[in-house]
Amino acid sequence: MDATRREFGSQFLGALVAYGFVETCWRRDLFAQEVRPTIDAWFKELGEMTADLRGRRLTDVQFQERMEALYRRVDLPALCRFVKLDEVERRKLPDNGALSAGFDLGGVGGLPAAPGFGKQIFGCGRGRSIVPHGHANMCTGFIVLKGRWAGKHYDRVETAADHYLIRPTIDKEFGPGEVSTISDHKDNVHWFRAATDGAYIFNVHVDGYDPRLGAGSGRLYLDPAGERVAGGLIKAAKMSSADCHRKYG
Numbered sequence: 001m002d003a004t005r006r007e008f009g010s011q012f013l014g015a016l017v018a019y020g021f022v023e024t025c026w027r028r029d030l031f032a033q034e035v036r037p038t039i040d041a042w043f044k045e046l047g048e049m050t051a052d053l054r055g056r057r058l059t060d061v062q063f064q065e066r067m068e069a070l071y072r073r074v075d076l077p078a079l080c081r082f083v084k085l086d087e088v089e090r091r092k093l094p095d096n097g098a099l100s101a102g103f104d105l106g107g108v109g110g111l112p113a114a115p116g117f118g119k120q121i122f123g124c125g126r127g128r129s130i131v132p133h134g135h136a137n138m139c140t141g142f143i144v145l146k147g148r149w150a151g152k153h154y155d156r157v158e159t160a161a162d163h164y165l166i167r168p169t170i171d172k173e174f175g176p177g178e179v180s181t182i183s184d185h186k187d188n189v190h191w192f193r194a195a196t197d198g199a200y201i202f203n204v205h206v207d208g209y210d211p212r213l214g215a216g217s218g219r220l221y222l223d224p225a226g227e228r229v230a231g232g233l234i235k236a237a238k239m240s241s242a243d244c245h246r247k248y249g
Contacts, residue, residue, distance in 0.1 A: 040108050047117070094125075168232070
């Protein structure tokens with residue numbers, strides 16, 4: 001009798017495992033058949049827009065407008081599944097600053113091997129930040145995948161030896177599906193602080209898009225809590241990454 005029970009239990013457990021495997025495969029196949037073509041087309045359009053920006057058929061501000069419109073059309077649950085957000089969420093979020101996770105575009109149909117843009121997922125715990133920073137010769141766009149963020153943008157008006165003059169432009173809470181973009185000529189400093197636990201943002205960036213602007217810079221760290229000066233501007237001291245993360249991460 002005990003042997004029979006053990007056999008039944010083993011067979012039952014095996015059936016459950018097999019069912020789970022079949023269900024997983026079915027879900028992935030369903031995603032491939034019903035959702036993946038839409039995601040492929042979305043990334044293909046993003047690649048075409050990037051080529052137009054690099055070919056100077058679009059200005060950076062026009063690219064921002066197009067990117068925001070494209071982001072607002074995306075199937076957000078499908079995008080979360082495509083970038084495997086559930087797997088990213090299993091990773092430990094840092095005690096300071098943001099997690100940065102990559103994802104693979106190799107299987108996207110119609111997208112060249114070198115699509116001309118970079119991409120990543122940022123994740124933060126409550127109260128942690130994608131610290132305040134700007135860029136030079138870069139366009140980038142965010143869409144919130146999960147959670148809520150306190151987001152601020154500024155225009156970088158002037159660069160001095162030890163500070164930037166910046167003008168506040170956006171100060172709002174961003175929730176799932178909401179977007180923001182930057183370029184050298186509009187909203188080109190940003191800062192996002194997670195207002196909920198486990199907040200995640202999808203990011204695409206195009207650096208070195210205009211040879212006339214010089215080489216891409218990476219991040220330009222600064223302190224937006226600087227002295228208020230004439231014209232509604234802020235004198236934002238330049239900071240190192242370490243100092244910026246100590247204060248705002």
